[in-house]
Amino acid sequence: MAKINMVQALNTTLHDVMEKDSSVLIMGEDVGVNGGVFRVTDGLYEKYGRERAIDSPIAESGILGTAIGMAIGGLKPVIEMQFSGFSYEMMHQLEGNASRMRNRSRGQFSVPLVVRMPYGGGVRALEHHSESKEAFYAHTAGVKVVIPSSPTNAGPLLRAAIEDPDPVIFMEPKRSYRSFKESVSPKDYTIGRAEIVRSGEDITIVSWGAMMRDTLKAVEMIESDTEFSPEIIDLLTISPMDAATIVESVKKTGRCVVIQEAQQSFGPASEIIALINDQALMYLEAPVKRVTMYDVVMPLFAREMMYLPSKGQIVRAIRETLEF
Amino acid sequence: MPLDTIGTFSVSRLSILDETGKADTDLMPDLSEDQLIYLYESMTLSRMMDARMLNLQRQGRLGTLPVCTGQEAAFCPAILAIRDTDWFVGSYRELGARLMRGETLMNALLLFNGYEEGNVNPENDRTLPISIVLGSQLPHAVGLAYASRLKGEKDTVALTVFGDGSTSEGDFHEALNFAGVLDAPVIFLCQNNQFAISTPREFQTRSETIAQKAIAYGIHGIQVDGNDALAVYQAVKEAADRARQGEGPTLIEAVTFRMAMHTTADDPSRYRSDDLVASWEKKDPITRFRKYLTKEGIWDDDRQTALEARIKSDIDAAVKEFEQGVEIxxxxxxxxxxxxxxxxxxxxxxxxxxxxxxxxxxx
Missing domain, CATH: 1.10.287 (Helix Hairpins)
Structure with a gap:
């Protein structure tokens, strides 16, 4: 089977879903004729024309606001924020309307739409193009937040997001867009469920997005001189979080490290540690560690690799937790 | 290089009924006697329910409430001019419009006593719940209109309502721009009631009219006398007909006046004079419409007395049911x-x- 990268996986999925379901459309800045600045929507305009592959005016609130109407009206819009750093223009439509319409109308209306957005650092980009703000979206009741980590899970998760009855923020780690390929075999993924990518006994390691790949490499580095049995969990859905999978794992291993690309405070890593505190504290044999960025404005690219969690940091955190 | 005029634009204003209730017969919309009476009754119901709810709020029996007295002609006729199968995407100051869309009196009481259940329209599943954040509902109407077209409903339009304050929001601009670019069959009906809480219309925009903003988006725009039920009906009807025929969106500015407070938490005496309010009382939309109907011989004092008694009894019944307690x-x-x-x-x-x-x- 031919190997594909994440962009190809997402693109193939969009082609497939739009072919099977005429209510699905894409809309965003440069997603049509240009196929998206990362080419995730390549070829859709040629197949479906401007009616279902809409090059929108440059207005993120307008894009989401219009998509909310489309979704209530029976379509399934998959909109693109060109970079997550531009998505703050749409935050009031997300918090004020997309997330609330189901509750506000007591279920009379729902807003099944997907907001795709490339996010994250490590690609030597301009300001506003490197942040990881999943906590912004996850802190909103009624919104689901999904982050794939590989060509294998990106496609099925995007499909699940499009089929989901709720607004889904689908954050694509752009550092992983083209950095590796996989032979993709069909596999089911459910929104709200984390994946145990490797079963083990000694320590639970949780990560998501681009950090997943670094985490797997860090584990390999440790294994080159140390025998240990890690249980590695790919979170995949930030919200609603799959607490059970994490808690069960920690009950088994008694140790846990969480690796998050975002800044330290108020993020998913903090939430995971709080859940462990609530439900598995007495099983712990070591404090739960987190490896994160710092609470600073994301530096431009001359400094960004100093600030993003490194494989070395992940290795050290795992070793310290194992040896505690 | 010559300096050429590359475009000239004009803005129209439509007015059919004058303050004495005399109609311009050339401009009269095509409305049956039954429709005229239904419209008048709906406006009266809106006014009476508004007054009762304000009263209940003042007695501590309802929560904070936006009040719409004085604006009945700016929204009720719009509902008569569209169809039940069209989308209605409202704001929060158009009680009578919601009642015409099938909202129950009970639900109006529920919503403003803190129950989301009041947002559910039992009669019409194309009426969105009230929208509080100014202007944020406008893009929804664009999306709904677009969805109808894409799903093959060639005859469906979306009507959205908002105030003059909302025209300063980014979403107003974005929605009109999207509607123009997507050629969406949507009607933007602005209730220019002169004040956004305390801020007068001229502090929102230097534009002489709100209607002229349509020109910048390449869509139809018109100003109407918002206290003239027939003019508002006609403007919305023409906009809906155009939208159904694939001729795109329209911005309608209905010039009216908020006779009471912004909400029950507001004291309008802090920012506007009694004289100004009194000058608008003379333009009251219901009085004016009643004068017209009376002149036409389709309304009289007996009918008025009977109508008020019927509405009072309906409202009494709803309040009684509401105060018996709601199981939540x-x-x-x-x-x-x-x-x-x-x-x-x-x-x-x-x-x-x-x-x-x-x-x-x-x-």
Whole structure:
């Protein structure tokens, strides 16, 4: 089977879903004729024309606001924020309307739409193009937040997001867009469920997005001189979080490290540690560690690799937790 | 290089009924006697319910309330001019419009006493709940209009309502721009009631009219006398007809006046004079429409007395039902977070119910 990268996986999925379901459309800045600045929507305009592959005016609130109407009206819009750093223009439509319409109308209306957005650092980009703000979206009741980590899970998760009855923020780690390929075999993924990518006994390691790949490499580095049995969990859905999978794992291993690309405070890593505190504290044999960025404005690219969690940091955190 | 005029634009204003209730017969819309009476009755119901709700609020029997008295002609005729199968995307100051769309008096009371259940329109599933954040509902109407077209409903349009303050919001600009670019069959009906809480219209925009803003988006725009029920009907009807025929969106500026406070938490004497309010009282939309109907011989004092008695009795019945108490499901908010079950939400529901029980035990 031919190997594909994440962009190809997402693109193939969009082609497939739009072919099977005429209510699905894409809309965003440069997603049509240009196929998206990362080419995730390549070829859709040629197949479906401007009616279902809409090059929108440059207005993120307008894009989401219009998509909310489309979704209530029976379509399934998959909109693109060109970079997550531009998505703050749409935050009031997300918090004020997309997330609330189901509750506000007591279920009379729902807003099944997907907001795709490339996010994250490590690609030597301009300001506003490197942040990881999943906590912004996850802190909103009624919104689901999904982050794939590989060509294998990106496609099925995007499909699940499009089929989901709720607004889904689908954050694509752009550092992983083209950095590796996989032979993709069909596999089911459910929104709200984390994946145990490797079963083990000694320590639970949780990560998501681009950090997943670094985490797997860090584990390999440790294994080159140390025998240990890690249980590695790919979170995949930030919200609603799959607490059970994490808690069960920690009950088994008694140790846990969480690796998050975002800044330290108020993020998913903090939430995971709080859940462990609530439900598995007495099983712990070591404090739960987190490896994160710092609470600073994301530096431009001359400094960004100093600030993003490194494989070395992940290795050290795992070793310290194992040896505690 | 010559300096050429590359475009000239004009803005029209439509007015059919003057303040004495005399109609310009050339401009008369095509409305049956029954329709005229239905419209008048709806406007009267809106006014009387508004007054009763304000009264209930002042007695501490309802929560904070936006009041719409004086603006009935700016929204009620718009509902008559569209179809039940069209989308209605309102704001929060058009009670009569919502009642015409099938909203119940009971639900109006529920909503403004803090129950989301009041947002559910039992009659019409193409009426969106009220929208509080100014202007944010406008793009929804564009999306709904677009969705109707794409799904092959060639005849469906979307009507959205908002105030003059909303025209300063980015979403107003974005929605009109999207509607123009997407050629969406949508009608933007602005209730220019002169004040956004305390801020007068001229502080919102230097534009002489709101209608002229349509020109910048390449869409139709018109100003109407918003206290003239027939003019508003005609403007919305023409906009809807155009939209149905694929001729795109329209911005309508209905010039009216908010006779009372912004909400019950507001004191308008801080920012506007009694004289100004009095000058608008003379233009009252219901009085004017009644004069017209009376002149036409289709309305009289007996009918008026009977109508008021009927409405009063309907409102009394709704208030009575409402005050008998409403059974609510305390954990309903957990039902409507997501459309799929989520363990983390169910865990929290269990915690919420357990806490409620403890509160009940310990007071």
């Amino acid at each position: 499901k305390p954990d309903a908010p957990f039902d409507h977070v997501f459309g799929t079950p989520a363990q983390i939400i169910e865990d929290q529901r269990a915690r919420f119910l357990a806490e409620l029980e403890k509160e009940a035990d310990h007071g």
